[in-house]
Amino acid sequence: MNLETLHASTGAAIFLKNGIRLASANNPLREAEAWVSKNSLAFEKFDVTIVLGLGCGYHTHWASLKFPLNKIIVLEPDLNVIKWVKLEGPTQGKRVKILNVMNQDAIMASPELRTRLSELYSVLRHPASFQVERTALSNLEMIILGRTPASLRFLMKINPELSAHAVKLEKSLGALDGPLSIKDVARVMAVDQLKLGNFGAMTRICRELVR
Amino acid sequence: MKIMVVSLLRLGDVVMATAAIGRLKKKFPKSEVHLLINSQNKILEPMLVDVDRVWGFDRIEIQNSLGCYSSSYLEAYYRIGSLAEKINEEKFDLVVNLTQNFLSAFLISLLRAKDKWGMVSDLDGKLELTNDWFKKLNLEPKKVGMHYADLLGQAVDDRSYESQLKLKSTDRGDYAAQQILGNDTGFIVIQPLTSDPKKNWGVNNFAELTIELADKVQNQKFVWLGSRFEEDELKSAHEEMLRMGIPVRLAICDLECAFSIIKRSRLMITGDTAIKHLATAARVKILEVAIGSSDFNFTGAYLADCVIVTSRQACAPCHHRLPCSRDQHYCAMDIRANLVGEIVALWLTKNEIFKNAKAKFEMYKTIFTPGHLWRAVKIGERGTNLENIRSQSGCRPS
Numbered sequence: 001m002n003l004e005t006l007h008a009s010t011g012a013a014i015f016l017k018n019g020i021r022l023a024s025a026n027n028p029l030r031e032a033e034a035w036v037s038k039n040s041l042a043f044e045k046f047d048v049t050i051v052l053g054l055g056c057g058y059h060t061h062w063a064s065l066k067f068p069l070n071k072i073i074v075l076e077p078d079l080n081v082i083k084w085v086k087l088e089g090p091t092q093g094k095r096v097k098i099l100n101v102m103n104q105d106a107i108m109a110s111p112e113l114r115t116r117l118s119e120l121y122s123v124l125r126h127p128a129s130f131q132v133e134r135t136a137l138s139n140l141e142m143i144i145l146g147r148t149p150a151s152l153r154f155l156m157k158i159n160p161e162l163s164a165h166a167v168k169l170e171k172s173l174g175a176l177d178g179p180l181s182i183k184d185v186a187r188v189m190a191v192d193q194l195k196l197g198n199f200g201a202m203t204r205i206c207r208e209l210v211r
Numbered sequence: 212m213k214i215m216v217v218s219l220l221r222l223g224d225v226v227m228a229t230a231a232i233g234r235l236k237k238k239f240p241k242s243e244v245h246l247l248i249n250s251q252n253k254i255l256e257p258m259l260v261d262v263d264r265v266w267g268f269d270r271i272e273i274q275n276s277l278g279c280y281s282s283s284y285l286e287a288y289y290r291i292g293s294l295a296e297k298i299n300e301e302k303f304d305l306v307v308n309l310t311q312n313f314l315s316a317f318l319i320s321l322l323r324a325k326d327k328w329g330m331v332s333d334l335d336g337k338l339e340l341t342n343d344w345f346k347k348l349n350l351e352p353k354k355v356g357m358h359y360a361d362l363l364g365q366a367v368d369d370r371s372y373e374s375q376l377k378l379k380s381t382d383r384g385d386y387a388a389q390q391i392l393g394n395d396t397g398f399i400v401i402q403p404l405t406s407d408p409k410k411n412w413g414v415n416n417f418a419e420l421t422i423e424l425a426d427k428v429q430n431q432k433f434v435w436l437g438s439r440f441e442e443d444e445l446k447s448a449h450e451e452m453l454r455m456g457i458p459v460r461l462a463i464c465d466l467e468c469a470f471s472i473i474k475r476s477r478l479m480i481t482g483d484t485a486i487k488h489l490a491t492a493a494r495v496k497i498l499e500v501a502i503g504s505s506d507f508n509f510t511g512a513y514l515a516d517c518v519i520v521t522s523r524q525a526c527a528p529c530h531h532r533l534p535c536s537r538d539q540h541y542c543a544m545d546i547r548a549n550l551v552g553e554i555v556a557l558w559l560t561k562n563e564i565f566k567n568a569k570a571k572f573e574m575y576k577t578i579f580t581p582g583h584l585w586r587a588v589k590i591g592e593r594g595t596n597l598e599n600i601r602s603q604s605g606c607r608p609s
Contacts, residue, residue: 045272120289123281146284155285162285180284182277197334198295201320202288204336208314209274209287 003084013088014056017081022128023056029090032062035126042122043067049122050074050144052137053129054081054098057089064093071095073116075144076129077102077136102136104143104154117144118159147180149173165199182210212242215303217319217329219268219310222252222466224359226488227513228309229259230374231363235307236261238368245301254466258378266298268318295321306331309363311348313338328367342366352509358585360513373583376513378492380474384467391434391462392472398432399424400473400490402481403448404441409503409535410482416548418448420480423552425457428559433459434476436469436486478559487512498555502542504531511587512577518554518564519575519587520546545571566590 004016006025014023024031036059042049043063047070051060054076063072072095076082079100085092092098099110107113123144130137142148146155153173156166176184196203214235218228225248236244243263248255250267259265273290276282283289299322306322308315308329316332328341330349340346344366347355355362364374392398403417421433437445442463449461462472470489473479479490482500490497490512497517501507506528507519521527522542529535550567554574558564566574575587 120286120293121283123283144283145280147280152284155283159285179280195335198292198321199288200336201317201332201334202291204317204332205291205314206273206277206287208312208317209270210277 003080005084005088012058012090015084015088017078017132020128020132022081022132023058028056028058029062032058035059036063036066039124040066042124043070046120046122047071048073048116048119049124050116051124051126052141053126053133054085055126055129057085057092059126060096060098061090061092064096068093068095071116072097073113073121074098075101075137075140077133077140081129101140103139107143108158114158117155118161148178149176149180152180162199165196168196182206212239212305213245213301213303214239214242214305214307215245215247215266215298215301215322215324216262217247217306217308217310217315219247219249219270219312219315219318221249221485222255223485223488223510224310225252225255226376226378226485226492227360227510228363229261229377229492230360230513231307231309231367232261233377234364234368234374237372245303247298255378257381257383258467258470260377260379266294268294291318291321299323307367309366311345344369352506356508358511358513359509361584371582373579375494376488376492378470378489380471380493381467384465384469384471387464387468388462388471388475391460391464391468392475395432396475397477398434398475399478399480400434400436400476400495402436402479402483402486404437404444405481405483407503407531409529409531409540410484410505412482412500412502412543412546414444414448416543416546417480418452419548420552420555421452421459422455422457423549424556424559425459427552427556431458431559433457434472435459435461436472437461437463438465439463478555480555484510490514491517498551498558500546500551502527502540502546503535504529507575507587511575511585513585515577515579517577518558518590519577520551520554521573521575522546523571523573547571564590 002017006014006016008014008024008028009026012028014021014028049070049072051072051074054074060072060074076098082098082100099113101107143151143154146152153166156162216232218225232244244261245264245266246262247266247268249270251271253265253267256265269290273287276286303324306319306324306327308319308331311330316330316338319327320332320334329345330340332338340349344362348362401417401421403414405411424431435445435449445461449459452459470493473490473495474493476495478496480498481487482502487497487499491514497512499512499519501519501521507521511519522545524542526536527542550570553567574590576590578586578588580586
């Protein structure tokens with residue numbers, strides 16, 4: 001394990017990974033409380049929140065106390081971090097699901113995550129985890145936000161209602177490069193020709209909203 | 212029968228749609244009427260009549276999610292889809308689109324109902340306007356020559372009968388108004404600011420008008436109305452008027468309280484569209500200052516016996532989405548506060564209304580024709596009184 005366990009001033013267990021502390025050395029719970037408070041809208045307005053990075057687990061612990069009805073899915077690329085939190089970290093609420101994923105294949109292998117990604121969800125970063133796992137977490141973020149042609153195609157494919165449309169859009173989405181703007185999508189989707197049904201109507205609505 | 216009415220425009224448009232909703236309720240008396248409006252307009256919900264349930268369309272949140280790279284790209288789709296699904300669970304017999312835009316037509320294509328009226332689209336994006344009245348709504352207001360509320364009303368039921376904008380006051384609003392005004396009634400309410408700068412006549416003009424009226428109408432009290440974000444702009448003019456001994460209160464309040472205040476007044480003076488329509492629903496006399504993009508022939512005070520003052524500038528009414536094209540706000544400058552004050556004073560004290568010979572602006576009086584359609588009749592320089600206008604045009608009194 002590349003994790004070194006320490007104790008914060010309050011006595012709470014925390015760890016160092018690659019020399020970086022993943023939670024406050026003074027009061028990890030207070031830090032978690034501030035993180036939840038800052039991101040409260042992401043919990044209040046959504047039933048499902050996907051958190052990128054488990055850290056020492058205090059932020060998701062606090063979020064599950066504050067929002068016990070919310071489903072919180074934590075994506076953590078490092079299995080050691082997950083093991084550490086289970087052994088030494090704070091208890092996680094019943095509706096907190098921690099998943100060890102690094103890429104699209106891992107997402108495809110998790111039926112629960114596939115289902116959640118086919119619904120309304122918010123996405124939050126755990127800043128300290130991003131510091132130590134920037135590449136892996138940024139990739140995951142890009143996939144679940146669907147802001148690039150590849151990730152949008154992926155999100156549409158895992159949604160049973162949209163997968164057929166993803167095939168229709170294959171060619172036009174492939175022509176795009178870099179982050180997608182809604183105008184890009186509206187242009188390449190050419191919904192009138194593609195007969196996309198409900199998805200076409202929704203695309204037209206989105207196009208009207210950003211005109 | 213279950214009816215879903217869709218009104219996805221601004222607050223004032225929703226208030227104007229209440230006339231058509233009233234007609235729908237008259238046409239289908241046993242129907243259950245639901246209303247879909249932009250979520251930010253849900254502040255109207257407790258004041259609505261003839262509506263059994265209000266639904267919110269999260270327009271701003273959906274727009275934000277589309278533009279924000281920290282939100283899932285598909286969030287907008289899921290939000291729209293989930294709303295349509297919930298609405299479809301209600302199994303509506305009729306969907307009426309009172310919004311003449313593509314957005315609402317495309318949204319309606321996702322809704323299932325036995326019948327759909329207004330601007331509707333199928334899932335392939337093919338648009339249709341379901342009757343001639345809805346087609347007229349799609350034309351330039353000048354070409355139609357009818358009031359928006361009349362057009363909406365005729366579109367849902369073209370029989371000829373009286374229709375009116377309807378809202379009810381709430382206990383919460385009445386209580387808040389009581390806290391501000393005590394038991395006072397019979398005051399003049401002035402809403403000096405509007406959210407559209409082109410429609411602003413100016414705080415100084417409204418202050419001058421208040422002072423003029425205080426001088427000419429004995430024992431007249433005033434209320435200046437504003438929202439919280441307008442408070443700073445109104446405060447100094449209000450304090451200045453108090454120093455001059457003008458009996459004016461500043462009421463900074465929400466919509467429910469504003470409606471309760473207006474209901475207790477004798478006259479509303481404003482250039483603000485939404486507040487004007489609230490006053491119409493409260494059935495209070497209105498003096499409307501129609502400048503900038505205000506097209507009084509299309510959206511004027513939908514009540515008989517109101518007065519509209521408006522500019523003669525050729526550019527008026529301008530396009531509401533474009534900024535003023537002139538070097539100065541001439542349409543506002545044409546309307547002199549002291550002359551408006553003289554006119555209003557005569558109107559209130561002698562029930563006479565005429566255009567001052569020195570005025571560079573036009574004046575109109577609102578009437579309803581025998582066919583119950585709203586019209587604005589030009590008022591000339593020769594003194595006349597309201598009863599004459601009514602008898603000449605065969606109009607119903609308010």
